Amino acid sequence: MRKKTILILNVFLLLSMLSIPVRAEGQSTGRVQQTQTPVVIVLDPGHGGKNDGTTENGFLEKSMTMVTALAAYEELQKYEGIEVYLTHTEDEDMSLKERAEFAASVNADFLFSIHYNASENHELFGSEVWISCAPPYHAYGYQFGWLQMKQMEEMGLSLRGIKTRQNNDKEDYYGVIRECVALEVPAVIIEHCHVDEPRDTVFLSSDEDLKAFGVADATSIARYFGLKSTILGVDYSTGVDYPAILPEEKNRLAFRDETAPDICIIEKQAIDTDDLTVTLDVSAADYDSMLLYYDYSLDGGLTYSTRQLWPDCNIYDGSYRDSFPLTLEIPEGTVNPSIVIRAYNNFDLFLESNTVKVEQVFSSARENSADQAISVLSEASDISSESLQTVTFTPDSQATDTASSKALKLKNFLGICVIIVIVLLIIVLTSQFIAMHQKSKRRRRKLADKRRERYDDKPNRNI
Ligand SMILES: [Zn+2]
Structure with a gap:
């Protein structure tokens, strides 16, 4: 009886070990998220109504997100096995909670919130995806974000990554993700690029560019859900490389790193x-x-x-x-x-x-x-x-050579003049000294001659 139990337990253990997907770094796994058929997705054009979104550099985010979302909607219609909704199609106010409630009401598999970005000092550029920090939505978001990054990279954009942001209560910081997760709807924010940095605005020169982002979003959504399109002649039900979930030591790549580089x-x-x-x-x-x-x-x-x-x-x-x-x-x-x-x-x-x-x-x-x-x-x-x-x-x-040689010549000339003056002075002084010396010599000789004459005239008293 005991042996039998151990055997059953061992078999059970072996089976459960086999069913655990091995997720080593760099190895791809399948999609973590299980979805219904048809897949139900909600596209959320960011902002609207009184909420303009960013208005930097003459752009109006709420209009841009609508163009992109409508293009994504149209593109997704070309795929089979999908049901697509938009949170709104008019320029109207809609709270983040209302957007999440709408997604929940249609039993959505995923909500994709579409945005364009701007930074405070207009210095940031590149594309990013914000995902939930809460399991299992984190893994769903990460795998979608990875495919979205590949799509943006193919368009030529720089990449800022797949990231989470938490508030003080350790919940998702971004409202639309937080509200969706509260209603058990997976959600991500796609920040396509920045409207205030030239390296990004080259991708935003026309409505066609905004639509191209919509088509790219639709492609990564179709790839994520493994969809087929007869019209487009594509089949993503096989061959999609889903990323392995980040190993623990790389968690800081997605979970906000609170410290500066080391x-x-x-x-x-x-x-x-x-x-x-x-x-x-x-x-x-x-x-x-x-x-x-x-x-x-x-x-x-x-x-x-x-x-x-x-x-x-x-x-x-x-x-x-x-x-x-x-x-x-x-x-x-x-x-x-x-x-x-x-x-x-x-x-x-x-x-x-x-x-x-x-x-x-x-x-x-x-x-x-x-x-x-x-x-x-x-x-x-x-x-x-x-x-x-x-x-x-x-x-x-x-030029500077001639200037300095002129100065040098002047200096040399003055130097020579000074030397000549000194030499002349020495000559004059020496000749005067010699003249004076000869004069006094002559005077002494005269005096000696006079004394001798006087002596010769006197009688020798001792003799
Ligand atoms: Zn926005």
Whole structure:
């Protein structure tokens, strides 16, 4: 009896082990979410009515999201086995709770909230998907977000990743996700790109562009649900690469990293005054999440460049280059640039590097290189303030040469004059001295002659 129970337990254990999908990093699994047939999805054009959304740069988000959502709706009609709804089709006010309630009322498998983005300082660019932090919605959102990122990447956009944001109660920060999850409807926010950054606005030049985003959204939705379309001649029921759920050590990629990057160090490599460039070696790391952008300052941190994508950053696996050479073009006329780099993680938290001071005038080599006769490059570093390097440049300007040779000639002429005057003075003084000496000699001789004469005239008294 006991043996039988153990055997049954072992068989049960073996079977349950086999049924657990193995989710190693980089390995793809199937879709985690089980769905009904037909799949019911709700498209939610973000904002509407009094809620304009972003109005930066002359854009009106609520109109843009409607164009994109309607295009996605139309595209999804071409697929079989799907039922599609829109939360609204008119420019009207609708609360986030009402949107979630609508999705629940149609028994939706998923709500996709469609948005365009803008950042406070107009410095961010790229596409992102916000997902729920709560299981199992987190895994559903992550797998969809991954497919959506692939779609945006194919369109040529930079990627900001698949992320969660929580409020103080550790619930989802974004209302539409929170309200949907409360009603057990999986939901994500698609932030296609930014209306206030030139690297993104090139994708927003016409209504056709906004519609293209809608078609891309529809494609990733169709891929996520494994749909078929006879009209389009596509079948996503097989061959879709669903991502493995993030392993625990990479959780910070999706779960908000609350801390800034851990390391950011810069070292000087080379200065080129002909090309007006400074080359640095940049090293940085974020142990919790990943590095996404950097920017640089030439004035010791007062003003910064636009953000640049961190080399080889990969939002899918969180990898990035931990060090790379960076050649900065220094604007002509810059005097003694003080270089600082900021490394940003994928939650926009940054760490400032040490300062590299370049005591150098960056003016055109052909015009003014005589000013650059001697340059000193010093590195003021939090880590090491000892390194000091001197770089000497040879002046080669003809203009400054003639000016300095004129000055030299004048100097030489004055020098010669002074020498002549001194020599003349010496000659005059010497001749006067000789003349005086001869005069007194003659006088003494005369006196001696007179005395001798007087002596010769007197009789010798002793004789
Ligand atoms: Zn929005």
